[in-house]
Amino acid sequence: MTILLYDLVGSDPARPFSPHCWKAAFALAHKGLAFESVPTPFTAVKGVEGGVFGTVPVIRDGERVVGDSFAIALYLEETYPDRPSLFAGEGGKAASRFIERWSQLTVHPFLGAAALMDIHDRLAPEDQAHFRTTREARFGRPIEDVPADRDSHLQGFRAKLEPLRSMLTYQPFIGGDRPLFADYIVAGAFQWLRVISPYKVLADDDPVGVWFERCLDLHGGLGRRVSAAA
Known part of the structure; x- marks a missing residue:
């Protein structure tokens, strides 16, 4: 089924x-x-x-x-224990919890703020009203003001990715030689931006971007079935 x-x-x-x-x-x-x-x-x-x-x-x-x-x-x-593991054991589950918190506290805040108006503009009118109300309550200011300083914070955001960037010099995926759920946690964040906004957050030669491209190719190119925002 x-x-x-x-x-x-x-x-x-x-x-x-x-x-x-x-x-x-x-x-x-x-x-x-x-x-x-x-x-x-x-x-x-x-x-x-x-x-x-x-x-x-x-x-x-x-x-x-x-x-x-x-x-x-x-x-x-x-x-479905007979199918490829998402965690490779209890240690992988615990490590994925850490990656999830790191992504939520480090990656999501910048990407969400940077793409806020792109998200709004791609919603249907009734959803735009809901989005504006909830996000202005969250940010405490008009949503138009939130992405205004994204360029000034971009280098700082890129610097925060250095632990991931450095780790990728040792292995192709967060999970090691193959992807695990930890990879999907972070890839999901970058896919969010890719699908919703043309704003570029990674330099062309950034190892994080190279890793993300590998993630997009996984599972028959699942991530590429939705084109990048233009």
Whole structure:
């Protein structure tokens, strides 16, 4: 049975952009599981599977409904142990928790602020109103003002990626010789920006960008099925 993945979209249902939904999509593909993306705009999220989670991603696998990208990865690991592992053991789960917190606290804040108006502009009108209200409450200022200083903070953001950049001189993936869920956590963040905004955050020769290109090629080029924003 095909698994359903409720995927956050804007006005174009063929362009899912949520970093967390991309994590789930990469995890499903890593396990070799067939899945169908269910386009879900912001204002429809509260109705997904009865609104039990309130956010996406959410998957339905037969009778099981699971929300939250990390919980989805754990569910897939436990339910399909005969398929390629997302964690390569308990240590991998613990390390992925660290990577997730690092990504949420270091990568997401800059990317989310830098692309804020790009996200808004790609939403349907009813979703734009919701997005503006919630994000202005979060940032405490008009959303138009939030990306205004992104260029002045870009070099600082790039510097924060140095631990990842340095690690990639030793191995091709965060997971080692092959990708694990830890890779999908960070790749999901960069895919978020790639799909929603033309803003360039990585230099052409940045090893992080080279790694991200490798991630886009995984699983039959899953990440490239949605073109980069222009």
